[in-house]
Amino acid sequence: MSPLQAGEPQATAELARLFAEGPAAVLTGAGISTDSGIPDYRGAGTPPRTPMSIAQFMDNEAYRRRFWAGARIGFLRSSGVAPNAGHLALARLEAAGRIGGVITQNVDDLHRRSGSRTVVELHGNGRVIRCLRCGARWSRADVLGWFDDLNPGFAERNAHAEIAPDGDARVSGTERVVVPSCPGRGAPCGGLLRPDVVYFGETVPPAVFSAAETLVRDASALLLVGTSLAVNTGMRLLHRAERRGIPIAVINRGPTAVDRRDSVAVRIEGGTSETLSALASALDVRV
Known part of the structure; x- marks a missing residue:
């Protein structure tokens, strides 16, 4: 046709x-x-890019640092996305x-x-973050506020990073990034936080x-x-x-x-x- x-x-x-x-x-x-x-993953002119897998996110702290760093800048740049x-x-x-x-x-x-x-x-919905230990759900804005507290000045220094197809950003130099953890609701938790989305491999x-x-x-x-x-x-x-x-x-x-x-x-x-x-x-x- x-x-x-x-x-x-x-x-x-x-x-x-x-x-x-x-x-x-x-x-x-x-x-x-x-x-x-x-941007999309496969459209004309889009460079090849493999999304992060669930195994990478769960098993490797470096990938989690990279994810939250990119998520912070992507959120900063998405204020005009409608x-x-x-x-x-x-x-x-x-x-x-x-x-x-x-x-x-x-x-x-x-x-x-x-x-x-x-x-x-x-x-799933990338604006929702859930804790794998206690099951609490948080907004992405809440968690990225905690990211700012743990990584002062990071967002400002990387504000012009390129936006990725998933709405996050391609950020380098994330070796010293501190990853936020779940504060718990009423009691300390410290559990691993992840977006409430289906990763590649899920x-x-x-x-x-x-x-x-x-x-x-x-x-x-x-x-x-x-x-x-x-x-x-x-x-x-x-x-x-x-x-x-x-x-x-x-x-x-x-x-x-x-x-x-x-x-x-x-x-x-x-x-x-x-x-x-x-x-x-x-x-x-x-x-």
């Missing part, structure tokens, strides 16, 4: 036709957040009953911040995947938005949609793993913000 180009009237019309039978489900990836200033037109279009489409909800592979919380109500976060919790399956099961179509489908969980959801025989649409800059599949009814090459905004307009949904 030759892809349609984002912005073409035919592309918007073909996409809008998928909603004739009822609400669709949407699966999003990093490509929907690039217009918010968060939902973009694509996120907002999906929120309005849900409010209008045109989609049943959003399944996302992202951990940036931008769907919830845009107003989307039904959001299945396959890989699996999506069964209850989370089940919620995503339910959205696909109840949908009249599946939209794949800003994802190359390189992650197995997304492919599993695609297979559920194929078994049901519902139409599938792909909106992405660059190739995806499913471009040549017969189940793909619409393939749009281009940006997610402009395409989703045009879709909302075609379906008479104000963004």
